[in-house]
Amino acid sequence: MIEAHSLTKRYGSKTAVDGIDFSVAAGRVTGFLGPNGAGKSTTMRMIVGLDRPTSGTVTINGVSYATFRAPLHEVGVLLDAKAVHPGRSARNHLRALAATHRIRPARVDEVIGLTGLDSVADKRVNGFSLGMGQRLGLAAALLGDPATLILDEPVNGLDPEGVMWVRQLARGLAAEGRTVFLSSHLMSEMAQTAEHLIVLGRGRVLADAPVSEILAKASDDSVLVRASDADRLNALLVDHGGVVAHVETGQLSVRGIAAPRIAELAAAAESLVIHELTPVSKSLEEAYMQLTRDEVEYPASQTRSEKR
Numbered sequence: 073m074i075e076a077h078s079l080t081k082r083y084g085s086k087t088a089v090d091g092i093d094f095s096v097a098a099g100r101v102t103g104f105l106g107p108n109g110a111g112k113s114t115t116m117r118m119i120v121g122l123d124r125p126t127s128g129t130v131t132i133n134g135v136s137y138a139t140f141r142a143p144l145h146e147v148g149v150l151l152d153a154k155a156v157h158p159g160r161s162a163r164n165h166l167r168a169l170a171a172t173h174r175i176r177p178a179r180v181d182e183v184i185g186l187t188g189l190d191s192v193a194d195k196r197v198n199g200f201s202l203g204m205g206q207r208l209g210l211a212a213a214l215l216g217d218p219a220t221l222i223l224d225e226p227v228n229g230l231d232p233e234g235v236m237w238v239r240q241l242a243r244g245l246a247a248e249g250r251t252v253f254l255s256s257h258l259m260s261e262m263a264q265t266a267e268h269l270i271v272l273g274r275g276r277v278l279a280d281a282p283v284s285e286i287l288a289k290a291s292d293d294s295v296l297v298r299a300s301d302a303d304r305l306n307a308l309l310v311d312h313g314g315v316v317a318h319v320e321t322g323q324l325s326v327r328g329i330a331a332p333r334i335a336e337l338a339a340a341a342e343s344l345v346i347h348e349l350t351p352v353s354k355s356l357e358e359a360y361m362q363l364t365r366d367e368v369e370y371p372a373s374q375t376r377s378e379k380r
């Protein structure tokens with residue numbers, strides 16, 4: 073269980089994390105979502121003591137990370153996959169880490185196998201692709217068999233097979249009762265991996281709820297309808313509480329009345345024939361964009377290089 077209370081981080085006049093409260097429960101995958109600059113990495117760095125909160129607290133299983141005497145056994149962390157000595161092989165990097173915690177060498181081979189690094193384990197890390205680097209970061213996070221995993225953008229750079237593997241790994245670890253906290257800026261990815269989401273925007277919690285609830289709240293389903301007489305159908309639907317907009321000639325977009333009810337109303341009216349009836353659901357990404365719409369710090373008209 074990870075718990076944050078009034079957690080705040082300011083860099084000069086910039087408030088990166090703005091007094092947030094949340095808890096990440098054990099036994100399920102919790103996704104940490106938010107647009108670029110929302111404060112996800114800063115929050116994760118504070119959880120593992122790499123950044124000091126300006127105010128507020130964050131604990132893992134009731135204590136602060138700094139108090140763990142053997143942190144690799146408590147918390148597996150993937151924050152910056154490139155933070156590895158480039159001249160070392162993957163195996164030697166993991167062995168060096170293992171030695172700090174008296175972890176047996178056989179466990180190094182186990183995590184190499186688990187993360188699919190067997191064929192490159194003895195190659196120097198500086199030749200690694202982004203995806204291989206991510207796998208090595210995940211191997212390091214798993215090394216101490218920790219009860220808590222904090223993974224910042226773990227699927228970054230992975231191919232589709234790798235993405236699927238991380239998804240299954242995260243779910244499997246949570247099913248064993250571990251606390252699994254993953255960040256991403258992709259709603260579609262998180263919705264397939266996490267059961268619960270914490271959505272951040274400009275350093276504040278915008279939503280903290282099960283995935284299904286967040287999607288249901290953000291969704292704004294409509295029905296596209298064509299009929300033999302669009303104007304009559306329009307009047308009929310408005311009479312029954314529908315909100316109707318003309319999309320193009322003869323086509324209506326209807327909110328507030330479900331497709332089966334629209335068909336029933338038309339059938340009950342004399343010579344009003346439905347030609348098209350298409351329910352339109354918001355995609356996951358649209359639901360997420362709606363939720364974070366006013367909280368995007370770097371909208372698309374600004375480039376990443378303008379950001380810093």
Ligand SMILES: Nc1ncnc2c1ncn2[C@@H]1O[C@H](COP(=O)(O)OP(=O)(O)OP(=O)(O)O)[C@@H](O)[C@H]1O
Nearest residue numbers: 083086088106107108109110111112113114115257
């Ligand atoms: N060391 C720092 N000094 C100054 N500002 C910082 C520092 N680290 C982060 N920030 C700022 O704090 C805000 C939150 O950044 P953070 O990296 O935590 O966001 P994020 O949600 O992880 O974004 P991304 O998805 O782009 O990684 C941003 O405005 C960022 O520019």
